[in-house]
Amino acid sequence: MPELPEVHGYKTYIDSTSLHQRIVELDCRDTRLFKQPKTEFEKHLLNYEFKSTHRIGKYLFVETTGEKVLVIHFGMTGRPNYYKSEDDRPKFGHIQLSFDNGYHFAFENKRKFGWWDLTDSIANFKEKHKLSDDARDLSLGDFKSSLSARKTDIKKIIMDQSVAAGVGNWMADEILYQSKIHPTRRVDNMTPEEIESVFDAMKKVIEVAIANDAHYRDFPKDFLMHFRKEGETCYYTGAEIEKIKVGGRTTYFSPEWQKK
Template identity: 65%
Template structure:
């Protein structure tokens, strides 16, 4: 599933291709991908321009010159693609905006878990859906405050979008590996110093993954993503990478490296 680094890349992509062009038409092959009916989408999108983007966690908010904001959630396999030849529409390009310059922005969504919505206000939407500040911008004070009432496994907590919006499964594993923290360590057992270290590491890992456009093969050699499979050799110790379930999610960690 696209997580914070991937969605940041999608934001940059939309910014560099699709802004400031008037939308001439909209097509959707499957209305189930729209949170409102297609007529409402066409009413508020056709004839206007996409004017700017903002990302909070895994959500992409696209402002328009009209009175609505477009929300994109990419689900498991979603991504945006900008192209000119209408015949080049991708096989799984279920939603398309066509611009006056002859180009199209398509929302590719192979497994159809992604969706679009229209909203009036980003902050109200954020509050309604219990989203924290984006994990990239999350202050240490707010992070500490969110953790102060939690008692369960740290991995489960940092994947909670009300705690650190944008942190998903693989990114949580990477952050905890770099911070040398066991994924099942209880928040209640973490010292203030360790929480501060976790926050600092989270920010560092986010920046590295964005810098490399979430291309896993380009991550630094000591990153877990290169060995994120059961039985692989830990980069730092002689132990093997272990796979367990935390919060119902497959979790990879190094038992000797990540202390509990």
């Protein structure tokens, strides 16, 4: 599933291709991808332009020259695609906008877990969905405050979008590997130094992933992503990587490096 770094890349892509062009047509092959009736999207997108984008975690907000903000969630396989010829519309481009310059914008969504919505403001959407500040912008003080009353596994907590918006499953595993913290370590048993080490690792993982356009093969050689598989070898200890379930999510860790 696209997480913070991937959605950051989609934001950059849209910023460089699709802003400041009047939308003249909207086509949707499956209206279940709309959180509101198609007529609402036609009303608030047609004859308007994408003005700017803003990202909070895995959500991308596209401000328009109209009254509404377009909200895009990419689900498991969603991604944007900008092209000139109608013939180049991708097979799974279930939603397509056409611009007055003759180009098109498609929302590819092979497994159809992504969706579009409209909101009056980003602040309203953030409050309604209980999102924290984007994990990239989150302060140490706010992070510590969010953890202060928690009494469960650290991995479950850092994947909570009200704590660190944008952190998903692979990022959580990487963050805990980089901070040497066991994924089932209870937050209420962690020291302030350990919590700060998780915060620092989160910032490191985010920046590395963004700098490398979320291409895992380009991550530093000590990153778990290179051997995030049961039975693979830990970079630091040579021990085997283990797989468990935490909060219903498949979790990979090094038992010798991330001692409980």
